[in-house]
Amino acid sequence: MYDKIPYKIYLEENEIPSAWYNLRADMPVKPAPLLDPATGKPLTFEQMQPIFCDELIRQELDNDTPYIDIPGEVQDFYKMYRPSPLTHAVFLEKALDTPAHIFYKFEGNNTSGSHKLNSAIAQAYYAKKQGLKGVTTETGAGQWGTALSMSCSFMGLDCKVFMVKVSYEQKPFRREVMRTYGASITPSPSETTEVGRRILAEHPGTTGSLGCAISEAVETAVGTEGYRYVLGSVLNQVLLHQSIIGMEAKTACEKYDIHPDIIIGCAGGGSNLGGLISPFMGEKLRGEADYEIIAVEPASCPSFTRGKFAYDFCDTGKVTPLAKMYTLGCDFIPSANHAGGLRFHGMSPVLSQLYHDGYMKAVAVEQTGVFEAAELFARTEGILPAPESSHAIRGAIDEALKCKETGEEKTIILGLTGTGYFDLAAYAQFNDRTMSDYIPTDEELEKGFAGLPKV
Numbered sequence: 001m002y003d004k005i006p007y008k009i010y011l012e013e014n015e016i017p018s019a020w021y022n023l024r025a026d027m028p029v030k031p032a033p034l035l036d037p038a039t040g041k042p043l044t045f046e047q048m049q050p051i052f053c054d055e056l057i058r059q060e061l062d063n064d065t066p067y068i069d070i071p072g073e074v075q076d077f078y079k080m081y082r083p084s085p086l087t088h089a090v091f092l093e094k095a096l097d098t099p100a101h102i103f104y105k106f107e108g109n110n111t112s113g114s115h116k117l118n119s120a121i122a123q124a125y126y127a128k129k130q131g132l133k134g135v136t137t138e139t140g141a142g143q144w145g146t147a148l149s150m151s152c153s154f155m156g157l158d159c160k161v162f163m164v165k166v167s168y169e170q171k172p173f174r175r176e177v178m179r180t181y182g183a184s185i186t187p188s189p190s191e192t193t194e195v196g197r198r199i200l201a202e203h204p205g206t207t208g209s210l211g212c213a214i215s216e217a218v219e220t221a222v223g224t225e226g227y228r229y230v231l232g233s234v235l236n237q238v239l240l241h242q243s244i245i246g247m248e249a250k251t252a253c254e255k256y257d258i259h260p261d262i263i264i265g266c267a268g269g270g271s272n273l274g275g276l277i278s279p280f281m282g283e284k285l286r287g288e289a290d291y292e293i294i295a296v297e298p299a300s301c302p303s304f305t306r307g308k309f310a311y312d313f314c315d316t317g318k319v320t321p322l323a324k325m326y327t328l329g330c331d332f333i334p335s336a337n338h339a340g341g342l343r344f345h346g347m348s349p350v351l352s353q354l355y356h357d358g359y360m361k362a363v364a365v366e367q368t369g370v371f372e373a374a375e376l377f378a379r380t381e382g383i384l385p386a387p388e389s390s391h392a393i394r395g396a397i398d399e400a401l402k403c404k405e406t407g408e409e410k411t412i413i414l415g416l417t418g419t420g421y422f423d424l425a426a427y428a429q430f431n432d433r434t435m436s437d438y439i440p441t442d443e444e445l446e447k448g449f450a451g452l453p454k455v
């Protein structure tokens with residue numbers, strides 16, 4: 001069916017979109033607003049101002065404007081690593097002996113190694129334009145912190161990163177990349193914030209969590225003059241910036257007459273998946289086309305498939321606004337053997353609403369199966385995928401194997417969000433056969449749900 005198209009589709013530089021697409025404009029039911037935990041009322045622009053940059057708040061609140069221009073400086077930066085290729089995974093197809101056609105949109109071709117740079121540069125740009133001195137953030141595995149460090153150094157902003165302590169210790173190389181780009185890195189929980197000191201007092205010896213690092217970054221931004229907090233996923237604005245992935249993919253599909261039936265992405269906070277599906281989902285919502293859209297998440301952190309659709313904090317320290325999302329409860333922490341990333345307890349409110357309204361599906365997969373998929377992908381397509389991305393690969397392989405049974409010639413697009421060079425400890429566990437799977441029990445999940453705020 002696709003014999004005549006190139007293995008790797010590269011768009012021209014002038015085909016990089018000049019506007020982001022705001023999927024919310026086409027949603028029949030809009031995502032629920034962020035709430036002030038103190039009053040239970042929607043947060044106003046003014047209330048968000050101490051935390052976020054002004055222009056980013058406008059984007060966060062804008063449910064109506066379908067296209068938002070990408071500033072010229074951000075477009076210029078995108079040219080360093082975009083357009084990203086859409087590759088026809090012919091070698092993987094052959095290994096699977098499937099009639100399905102598999103394409104992947106590869107976002108790992110930059111130093112941060114992931115799609116996160118697409119939003120980091122936009123956020124750094126708006127902070128700089130507002131005249132701020134710097135930004136604070138958290139990072140878990142380190143991709144977001146790296147992307148933000150690169151963006152801040154390009155824009156001439158200071159960057160303070162709270163890095164989950166276990167990653168800080170286990171991923172010293174990631175830390176050095178960030179420092180090379182001029183960021184300062186603090187292991188979290190730390191003694192530098194009130195919430196960090198509280199968490200350390202309550203849980204001495206804790207190795208930290210993303211939720212705790214978020215609390216520290218927010219506190220530092222609010223308490224430091226000329227600083228704001230930025231977040232690499234979950235928020236509406238981040239999905240907006242990530243729409244560039246889907247728009248490029250759609251342009252490539254139109255140019256080469258590719259008709260996807262299924263679009264698959266991994267889901268941590270939902271930003272890459274939200275970005276990849278944006279223009280396709282827009283068509284679906286407007287009734288112009290239909291696609292099967294599948295989120296793949298870890299069985300050990302199953303926000304979509306086993307979470308509750310409820311208002312919850314985005315962090316463990318409960319300092320952030322409340323977001324309505326599929327959540328396992330902000331106190332949920334994946335089991336200690338979990339190595340595959342995607343460990344956030346919640347999910348993007350945009351994707352949560354779409355999932356709730358039946359526009360997309362979700363599946364949960366176990367990590368040994370994820371690494372088997374990663375290994376097959378590395379051996380056939382040559383790219384060493386990030387564990388996060390490998391969830392999408394697992395999902396795509398499972399769909400392709402279903403096609404093998406039914407003989408259907410479906411076209412699948414998957415989001416290959418990044419590379420796995422800093423995740424080799426997890427690969428080592430897989431190669432040594434010491435990696436195990438863990439699925440939380442209902443009782444364990446109930447503990448997380450019990451802590452949900454009453455709104």
Ligand SMILES: *Cc1c(COP(=O)(O)O)cnc(C)c1O
Binds near residue numbers: 144273
């Ligand atoms: C952060 C990250 C993810 C998950 O985040 P989303 O917001 O769900 O996209 C997936 N893949 C890679 C490589 C990442 O760095």
